[in-house]
Amino acid sequence: MIEVAVRHTRGAFSLDAAFAAEGRVTALFGRSGSGKSTLVDVIAGLVRPDHGRIVVDGVTLLDTEARLRVPVHRRRIGYVFQEARLMPHLTVRQNLLFGRWFSRDRDGGPGLAAVADLLGLAALLERRPAGLSGGERQRVAIGRALLARPRLLLMDEPLSALDEARKAEILPYVARLRDEARVPIVYVSHAVAEVARLADTVVVLDQGRVAACGPAAEVLRRGALFPGRDTAETGALLQMRVAAHDDAFGLTHLDGAPGRLTVPSLPLPAGASVRIRVRARDVLVAREAPRALSARNVLSGTVTAVTPGAGAHARVEIACGEASLVAEVTRLAVHDLALAPGLSVLAIVKSVAFDEETIGVVEI
Structure with a gap:
């Protein structure tokens, strides 16, 4: 269960968003500038909101009224960015184990072999990032985040930097992650196809406000919520x-x-x-x-x-x-x-x- 209620002003942009979601994947959907990335950064602790409360699995990470703010490194949140951000001088194995380094004091969670199998990385462990495709690099980034044993995984448009072939390559792995990793995911996207393929719950953001929140099957039927060509993709x-x-x-x-x-x-x-x-x-x-x-x-x-x-x-x-x-x-x-x-x-x-x-x- 994820509960988020945030108010924050940055320059001319105002974010005032609240939602509660229960499920494996919660998708934040909206056009560019709607506040998706800002909201994810608030959940991660990278942005301090003016007012807010965030609870993940019963653990309060932020409550400005109670003057409670769990530091970033103690939130147990994995973050996958648009770019893989791998360390080029390390092998795939070493990049993955870098995530494990951050979870030395945490019990449970999958090991290196399990994550490599889950994400199809076993044959790539001794290669370096320069020799990987965009989709492979992104899978390594997901594995690194997963090996940190997070209580929540944030994915901020992880496929947006990939071409269509690489997106088609990686989507089945993200779906498998959803079904097998047992870690709730907040997935940011502006692509209806990705949201429909992965999400249990969809939160639609529009100009910093929540325009809709509910089961994916219900929200995706409402074409009026989706701009331009995205309307034709709904159903x-x-x-x-x-x-x-x-x-x-x-x-x-x-x-x-x-x-x-x-x-x-x-x-x-x-x-x-x-x-x-x-x-x-x-x-x-x-x-x-x-x-x-x-x-x-x-x-x-x-x-x-x-x-x-x-x-x-x-x-x-x-x-x-x-x-x-x-x-x-x-x-x-x-x-x-x-x-x-x-x-x-x-x-x-x-x-x-x-x-x-x-x-x-x-x-x-």
């Missing part, structure tokens, strides 16, 4: 399980709250749990069952809300079983189909709409 977040594979056609069938979904083949055994993001822009809405259609996913549902958006767009929320999908359509489509709450419709999603950005493994 439904679903927990599904692998039901079967169709090897002849390279497909995998998933079962979950909305029914059955068919996606490109996943290298996972039956029963594996996955998190699926169904982007609003990938959902079509029909009043009648389509004929001779290439899309494999046709789900029965009921319209629960229609919200006009900017310009020609509108968002339609559809209850499919116990799940809720979101479709981004034109306002003309809303008019022509007479879409309104209570109307029975079909939500249609192409199988090829799902890719490595929208499917993440939760557990096997």
Whole structure:
């Protein structure tokens, strides 16, 4: 459990943010300048706020009213920055063990071998940072922070300095860290895809204020919270399980709250749990069952809300079983189909709409 309530003014910028979150990953989301990094620095103890209270796992790290401020080196917080900040003259092994040096008086936590295995670093231990890719360097930085045996791990846009290929390389390791390391994470990002893949709770910041806070599946449906092109990336977040594979056609069938979904083949055994993001822009809405259609996913549902958006767009929320999908359509489509709450419709999603950005493994 993380509880944060902070007020701080720095020049013309004012931060007044409060939230409580319980889960493995809490994502701080917002455009540049919204206060994400400042808030993380306050949690870490790198910035002294004018007023504030921070509690992590029942331990109070800051309470300005009570004149309590735990020093940075006693907070037991690991920090992963945008840049890896490795020591170039040390090997990967030595960089990792530098984190362990800070935790000599702490019991428990994973050892070097366990962290190297978790982050795929075993084959890199004798190399130096200059011989590593950007994604490898960032994995070493995560391992170093983890070996400090933190009670909380802060990750400030750790993928922002990487290209798309390196981001795709490192995301599965961050997901594995979430599932296996047993250390709560506050993850800063301005990328919806990262937040949807990793977060249990999402805190949206806007101009230093909390615009929304709640379960990721709930917050990511609310397109109005996300600026510009990010709106098209929002939608439904679903927990599904692998039901079967169709090897002849390279497909995998998933079962979950909305029914059955068919996606490109996943290298996972039956029963594996996955998190699926169904982007609003990938959902079509029909009043009648389509004929001779290439899309494999046709789900029965009921319209629960229609919200006009900017310009020609509108968002339609559809209850499919116990799940809720979101479709981004034109306002003309809303008019022509007479879409309104209570109307029975079909939500249609192409199988090829799902890719490595929208499917993440939760557990096997």
